[in-house]
Amino acid sequence: MTMTMTIPGPDGLPLLGSMLDLRRDSLGTFLRARREHGDVVRLEAGPPGLRSVFYAVFAPEAVQQVLASEAVTFRKDHPLYEEVRQSFGNGLLTSQDADYLRQRRLVQPLFTKRRVDGCATAVTAEADAVAARWRTAADHTVDLVPEMNRLALRTVSRILFGTDAEAAVDAIDRCAPVINAYVVRRAYVPVKIPREWPTPGNRKARAAIDELNALCDRIIAERRPATGPTVQTGPTDGPTATAEPAQEGKSAADDLLTLLTEAANDEDGSLDATEVREQVLIFLLAGHETTATSLAFTLHLLARHPEEQRRVQDEIDRVLGEGTPGGTTGATPRPPTAADLERLPCLTRALKEAMRLYPAAPVISRRAVEATTLGGFTVPPGADVVVSPWVTHRHPDLWPDPDRFDPDRFTPDREAARHRYAWFPFGGGPRACIGQHFSMLESVLALATLLRAYELEAVDEEVPVAAGITLQATGPARVRLRPRTPAP
Known part of the structure; x- marks a missing residue:
């Protein structure tokens, strides 16, 4: 019997989930979610009946899946792209x-x-x-x-x-x-x-x-x-x-x-x-x-x-x-x-x-057209998925002392030693x-x-x-x- 692991994430408020946190400081909310819950996080936002659920992935291997190796599975059907489409x-x-x-x-x-x-x-x-x-x-x-x-x-x-x-x-x-x-x-x-x-x-x-x-x-x-x-x-x-x-x-x-x-x-x-x-x-x-x-x-x-x-x-x-x-x-x-x-x-x-x-x-959105495994968790079909350069670029496993300004991180040898999607x-x-x-x-x-x-x-x-x-x-x-x- 196959068991599906529950994707972790912040509890948020009973009625609004993480909506207020995301509105006040979405980038800080994503950073905190990775720090507290790991590299695949489930977030909910909005009141019951109108609540949206989406998944944020932060490890470079999962980012590569979403943007490159399994790009056909992740489409630009996110509401943000539809609004850009309608306007521009x-x-x-x-x-x-x-x-x-x-x-x-x-x-x-x-x-x-x-x-x-x-x-x-x-x-x-x-x-x-x-x-x-x-x-x-x-x-x-x-x-x-x-x-x-x-x-x-x-x-x-x-x-x-x-x-x-x-x-x-x-x-x-x-x-x-x-x-x-x-x-x-x-x-x-x-x-x-x-x-x-x-x-x-x-x-x-x-x-x-x-x-x-x-x-x-x-x-x-x-x-x-x-x-x-x-x-x-x-x-x-x-x-x-x-x-x-x-x-x-x-x-x-x-x-x-x-x-x-x-x-x-x-x-x-x-x-x-x-x-x-x-x-x-x-x-x-x-x-x-x-x-x-x-x-x-x-x-x-x-x-x-x-x-x-x-x-x-x-x-x-x-x-x-x-x-x-x-x-x-x-x-x-x-x-x-x-x-x-x-x-x-x-x-x-x-x-x-x-x-x-x-x-x-700082954030790139996609929508999964079929169930996909990212970072050991199954993301359901139709799910909104975001990858975040803002967070991955500060991942302490990839960037020691990540908030420090250090241009020498980008010497040729150090670039070659990093995952392709540690910086995107x-x-x-x-x-x-x-x-x-x-x-x-x-x-x-x-x-x-x-x-x-x-x-x-x-x-x-x-x-x-x-x-x-x-x-x-x-x-x-x-x-x-x-x-x-x-x-x-």
């Missing part, structure tokens, strides 16, 4: 099955290393503009959270929209937070008010969604290419080979929106205007908030750890030319390029450690983030540009955070600036 469209983040495979084949060539490396100039130009503006900062102090959000938004808008970026930035900056808050709120309430009802919240969100849709539709209409032939390129690595348009004069510097409107191949056809808009909105959502989080927390952690900041700046000076009088190289300073990613390992390690401590996607800020498996090389390129080049220009001293030692669609700082991350180079 069915782009790569939310699409599934044949839709997802078709979109991935069409979009993948836009994220080849050559294409992404061609964005380096746009990244450094936007970072240079921030460095110049900081010279006039009041009290020589800035809050890294809005500053890096604006930098990442301007960068992704420039790469997506080219000359139309300026018109897009203000609308996105104004509308995206409204939509994000609306999505998260609806995803986790026991009873959802229909979107069509004219409540103040619905109307505010609808106006923001309509504004972003209209903006994208206008720009896309101006970019749609005349109907013409496309050519099939040679195969790329893996199953995502696809076509590139047969147009002269196209280079890696072309804005991403133009390339999206031209993406086509014989098997999948092309993306229509609505599909292009849905991809653009997902890229805007995933491409600026996540990178902004990584930038802000890397800078803030280095500001709190001046010895690590000095190590990083010494490396930047050696690679890019002296950053301060009396520098070691004597070379004429130059802007960072894509080729410098491999030449800045100390900076890259600091970035990876910041992404460990502050992963931009970009997800993993067949749904891994398509833009992870772009995110690393943008982050390293922007950090190199800013850290060459300034020494940073932390004003706020700790930055409170909460889980939304992405990790959200709920307080300031202020730093005091000291220029390292003379003003031009």
